[in-house]
Amino acid sequence: MTSTESLIDRRQLSYIAAQAADARLNVELETEGMTLNIGPQHPATHGTLRIIARLDGEQVVWAEPSCGYMHRGYEKLTEVRTYPQVTALVNRIDWLGSFANEVPFILAAEKLMEIEAPPRAQWIRTILFELSRIANVSLFLGDLGVQMGAITPVFMAFRDREYVLNLIEGATGGRFHPNFDRIGGLKDDLPAGFIDETRVVMKKLRNFCDEMENLLFGNEIFQSRTRGIGVIPKDVAMQYGLSGANLRASGVDWDLRRDQTLPMAWNKVDWKVWTHPDGDSYARCWVRLQEVRESTRIVDQLLDDIPSGPVMAKVPRIIKVPEGEAWVSTENPLGEMGYYVVSKGDLGPFRTKIRSASFNNISIVPWVLKGVYVPDIITILASLYFILGDIDR
Amino acid sequence: MNAALLAADLPYWAQALLRVLGGVVAVLLPAGTIVYVFLFKMMSFMQSRLGPMEAGPYGSMQLFAEVGKWLQKEDITPERADRFIFKIAPLVVLVSTFLLVAVVPFGPDAWFTNFEAGVFYMLAVSSVSVLGILIAGWASANKYSLLGGLRAAGQLIAYELPMVLAVIGVIIQAGTMNLQDIVLAQNAGSMFGWDGLGNPYILTQFVGFIIFMIAVQAELTQTPFDMPIAESELVSGYMTEYSGFRFLTFFIAEFATAGVFSLIASVLFLGGWGIPFAWFGWDTMDSVDNWMNVVGPLIMVTKMMLLSFIIMWVRFSYPRFREDQLQRFAWKVLVPVSLVNIMITAILKVAF
Amino acid sequence: MSTDAVAAIPGDTLRERIVDDLRSAIGDALLDSLVKPGDDVWVRVRTDAWRATGLALRSLGFDYFCFLSAIDWMPSPFGKGEDDPTAPAPERDDTIAQGYAGGETRMQVLARVVHPTLHVGVNVKCDVPDSEPVVESWIPVFAGANWHERETHEMFGIGFAGHPDLRNMYLPSDFEGHPLRKDFPLLARIVKPWPGIVDVEPLPGGSDDEEGDAE
Numbered sequence: 001m002t003s004t005e006s007l008i009d010r011r012q013l014s015y016i017a018a019q020a021a022d023a024r025l026n027v028e029l030e031t032e033g034m035t036l037n038i039g040p041q042h043p044a045t046h047g048t049l050r051i052i053a054r055l056d057g058e059q060v061v062w063a064e065p066s067c068g069y070m071h072r073g074y075e076k077l078t079e080v081r082t083y084p085q086v087t088a089l090v091n092r093i094d095w096l097g098s099f100a101n102e103v104p105f106i107l108a109a110e111k112l113m114e115i116e117a118p119p120r121a122q123w124i125r126t127i128l129f130e131l132s133r134i135a136n137v138s139l140f141l142g143d144l145g146v147q148m149g150a151i152t153p154v155f156m157a158f159r160d161r162e163y164v165l166n167l168i169e170g171a172t173g174g175r176f177h178p179n180f181d182r183i184g185g186l187k188d189d190l191p192a193g194f195i196d197e198t199r200v201v202m203k204k205l206r207n208f209c210d211e212m213e214n215l216l217f218g219n220e221i222f223q224s225r226t227r228g229i230g231v232i233p234k235d236v237a238m239q240y241g242l243s244g245a246n247l248r249a250s251g252v253d254w255d256l257r258r259d260q261t262l263p264m265a266w267n268k269v270d271w272k273v274w275t276h277p278d279g280d281s282y283a284r285c286w287v288r289l290q291e292v293r294e295s296t297r298i299v300d301q302l303l304d305d306i307p308s309g310p311v312m313a314k315v316p317r318i319i320k321v322p323e324g325e326a327w328v329s330t331e332n333p334l335g336e337m338g339y340y341v342v343s344k345g346d347l348g349p350f351r352t353k354i355r356s357a358s359f360n361n362i363s364i365v366p367w368v369l370k371g372v373y374v375p376d377i378i379t380i381l382a383s384l385y386f387i388l389g390d391i392d393r
Numbered sequence: 394m395n396a397a398l399l400a401a402d403l404p405y406w407a408q409a410l411l412r413v414l415g416g417v418v419a420v421l422l423p424a425g426t427i428v429y430v431f432l433f434k435m436m437s438f439m440q441s442r443l444g445p446m447e448a449g450p451y452g453s454m455q456l457f458a459e460v461g462k463w464l465q466k467e468d469i470t471p472e473r474a475d476r477f478i479f480k481i482a483p484l485v486v487l488v489s490t491f492l493l494v495a496v497v498p499f500g501p502d503a504w505f506t507n508f509e510a511g512v513f514y515m516l517a518v519s520s521v522s523v524l525g526i527l528i529a530g531w532a533s534a535n536k537y538s539l540l541g542g543l544r545a546a547g548q549l550i551a552y553e554l555p556m557v558l559a560v561i562g563v564i565i566q567a568g569t570m571n572l573q574d575i576v577l578a579q580n581a582g583s584m585f586g587w588d589g590l591g592n593p594y595i596l597t598q599f600v601g602f603i604i605f606m607i608a609v610q611a612e613l614t615q616t617p618f619d620m621p622i623a624e625s626e627l628v629s630g631y632m633t634e635y636s637g638f639r640f641l642t643f644f645i646a647e648f649a650t651a652g653v654f655s656l657i658a659s660v661l662f663l664g665g666w667g668i669p670f671a672w673f674g675w676d677t678m679d680s681v682d683n684w685m686n687v688v689g690p691l692i693m694v695t696k697m698m699l700l701s702f703i704i705m706w707v708r709f710s711y712p713r714f715r716e717d718q719l720q721r722f723a724w725k726v727l728v729p730v731s732l733v734n735i736m737i738t739a740i741l742k743v744a745f
Numbered sequence: 746m747s748t749d750a751v752a753a754i755p756g757d758t759l760r761e762r763i764v765d766d767l768r769s770a771i772g773d774a775l776l777d778s779l780v781k782p783g784d785d786v787w788v789r790v791r792t793d794a795w796r797a798t799g800l801a802l803r804s805l806g807f808d809y810f811c812f813l814s815a816i817d818w819m820p821s822p823f824g825k826g827e828d829d830p831t832a833p834a835p836e837r838d839d840t841i842a843q844g845y846a847g848g849e850t851r852m853q854v855l856a857r858v859v860h861p862t863l864h865v866g867v868n869v870k871c872d873v874p875d876s877e878p879v880v881e882s883w884i885p886v887f888a889g890a891n892w893h894e895r896e897t898h899e900m901f902g903i904g905f906a907g908h909p910d911l912r913n914m915y916l917p918s919d920f921e922g923h924p925l926r927k928d929f930p931l932l933a934r935i936v937k938p939w940p941g942i943v944d945v946e947p948l949p950g951g952s953d954d955e956e957g958d959a960e
Contacts, residue, residue: 068914071916073924075925076924076925076929079821080825080934235808236888238808240887240888240889241811241889254864261783323844324844324845325844325868329811336811338811340812340814340855340857340868342816344842353855355857360810360892
């Protein structure tokens with residue numbers, strides 16, 4: 001144990017040294033212009049993202065996010081977990097739409113095992129996936145207002161998100177971290193009354209979208225704060241690997257729900273992929289708003305014809321995944337979330353690369369923040385929509 | 394109040410004491426009412442929640458709990474702050490509120506002072522709070538505070554001008570800068586010979602009223618003009634480093650000023666404490682009955698609540714401008730419009 | 746799995762054509778490839794052709810940069826971190842076996858790019874020399890590779906020639922070691938031994954039926 005202790009001591013020492021180095025770095029940066037540290041404790045970063053911005057007056061000369069305040073090392077942790085245990089970890093990546101994190105990992109494991117969940121499980125998975133998208137993005141819509149000083153929309157968002165969270169809790173038992181997806185299916189079937197309840201909630205959510213559109217998106221100040229701000233052209237968005245609504249707002253017609261064949265139920269229903277040609281903050285917010293609407297439509301249609309049958313395929317009690325590599329990504333609330341799973345035929349993955357949406361979405365920040373004003377930092381960050389757990393993993 | 398005091402033949406010190414007490418009431422009462430009614434309750438209902446409910450009936454004692462909380466908090470001064478200036482800044486802001494309330498007439502005799510150039514004085518002292526905000530931002534030794542203070546300075550100066558220009562229309566129409574006489578002119582006046590409503594200037598100076606209210610919104614740094622505070626950008630701007638009683642002072646000053654500006658707006662545009670004089674057959678200030686000294690303040694509070702309601706309503710539902718958009722709005726929209734307003738008012742004044 | 750074994754699987758012309766196109770673009774720098782029909786493509790390229798591969802892929806229309814990372818193929822000397830810390834370390838098989846599209850070195854860089862209209866991705870791998878773990882940076886190809894390379898550098902200790910700023914993303918700047926390398930111990934498991942994965946409580950009334958989950 002002595003070697004372990006000394007290792008820990010060294011870690012602590014190195015951490016202290018790093019803080020000192022950080023302090024030195026700041027002193028160096030202060031020699032010209034003004035360096036503003038936004039975060040890690042700042043109300044606009046909803047989490048612990050730190051943005052170091054060098055300002056000339058109120059204009060940003062140079063800005064760079066500094067991540068790592070929430071790095072939990074999930075890629076390393078998956079290497080010592082079994083496959084069913086991993087879902088409990090990846091739940092915490094994007095904590096607002098947790099169920100959606102589980103799905104691609106489970107799909108990757110199923111792909112390696114060459115099994116497929118029964119149709120009913122696929123349907124329920126898709127419903128829960130879309131519900132977590134609605135829960136996630138509706139909070140984004142409320143938060144958007146708060147970042148721009150409109151304090152009322154966020155409470156409406158919290159109010160209506162609660163209905164969706166209740167649904168998720170009713171079905172899975174967990175409000176935020178369902179841990180409901182299993183290799184080969186789902187833990188349980190839907191509870192009684194879920195379908196009727198969901199229909200009611202979807203109506204409420206559509207009302208919520210209308211409310212948001214009237215209260216926020218139609219507001220001239222909101223528009224003047226977001227239109228033409230933080231424009232990301234198509235090719236830059238592709239280079240940086242932006243995904244989800246950020247990419248579609250730049251005019252790229254790409255939705256992984258439509259553009260790949262996964263054992264999920266999206267291709268069974270009729271829905272539309274929204275894009276916006278502008279690529280500015282407004283476009284990103286607008287596309288997300290439309291996506292919430294579209295998600296409620298998807299859920300409604302899926303509820304109409306859930307197939308009957310079991311929710312769990314025949315899988316062995318102890319899950320061993322055959323040797324191989326698999327990549328599965330899905331269109332998560334934040335964007336493309338994928339897992340590159342390398343299996344050595346063991347109980348747990350040999351290596352898991354977690355490709356999270358926010359990491360790529362935020363990596364464009366130094367590019368897009370150049371030359372904007374301090375207030376626009378906030379709107380651009382808000383419109384890019386990141387979740388700290390999704391950046392740092 | 395003045396006449397009543399003179400009649401009682403009080404010594405000077407007693408009069409002064411009464412005026413100070415009256416000023417404290419006139420500042421704290423609106424502040425407390427606005428905070429409770431609008432900030433606690435109206436905002437909560439707009440946001441589909443209940444607001445404070447535990448302290449007293451409908452949470453009405455919450456205010457005292459809040460004050461108690463703030464008083465208990467430690468009064469922190471940042472290490473590198475300019476201590477003296479840092480500590481004095483909230484008081485400067487609050488003093489400007491007291492100076493403002495000094496000229497507001499509450500009744501035919503209920504006033505603290507009755508300047509001939511009351512409007513001029515009012516516009517002058519309302520800018521004192523900028524000094525307080527600026528030195529608060531500077532003295533905090535905090536980058537966010539500094540940005541907030543600078544923004545406040547730029548914004549308040551930009552909006553001072555439209556406010557002055559909006560008031561000039563009223564002055565031209567009333568022909569006086571004495572606030573008491575402006576009240577008189579509105580209530581004793583008539584519209585095209587009909588004096589059932591007097592002549593409240595909100596009807597003739599509607600543009601001026603709107604500009605005045607917008608400028609007030611900016612002066613108060615309320616959303617959509619709250620960049621100096623901007624919780625989501627500058628954390629709290631110039632208030633970031635303040636805690637305890639000093640923060641409370643800022644807080645009181647903010648809402649008291651909202652109340653006082655509403656009072657001033659009601660004096661300038663809504664007829665102030667008066668009711669149309671024709672109803673009771675009054676025609677000059679001297680003929681007004683004495684009971685108006687009691688009813689007048691109530692009327693003023695009602696109008697203040699109405700106008701603060703509008704201020705707060707806007708505050709709770711709008712997002713905020715960006716600094717440059719705000720400046721553009723002030724210089725390119727409000728100033729030209731108010732200039733045109735003055736021109737038209739002057740022409741009509743000469744014509745009729 | 747070698748290329749020969751896969752050749753028997755009925756083909757996926759689209760993905761095979763991509764491999765052929767890439768081969769004609771970069772020549773024999775393409776060392777190995779694997780096509781899983783209807784699923785994915787893996788190619789392995791020579792280390793010195795890493796950037797050329799990226800450029801070739803871009804010219805083939807693979808404009809979307811998905812991610813860049815690395816894989817350490819060495820089996821972990823600590824297993825799953827479930828050893829008794831007081832007992833001597835158990836013997837472990839430490840033979841390095843690479844995955845799809847083969848490989849020769851312990852570590853491989855792995856990147857994925859996607860065709861935005863065909864919606865087909867390519868997983869590109871390249872060996873990282875054990876003696877000098879450096880490959881070319883992909884920043885000139887995809888600007889978004891910047892952060893991914895920083896992360897890979899931090900986690901695996903792989904250098905990227907031409908990267909302007911390989912600072913740590915997550916860890917303190919003078920942190921020693923590269924956490925995702927297999928020989929970096931997972932301290933949490935060493936400090937407090939894991940209760941064990943066989944610690945499965947019997948389900949109430951449950952028999953050993955084949956259905957249900959492992960947990």
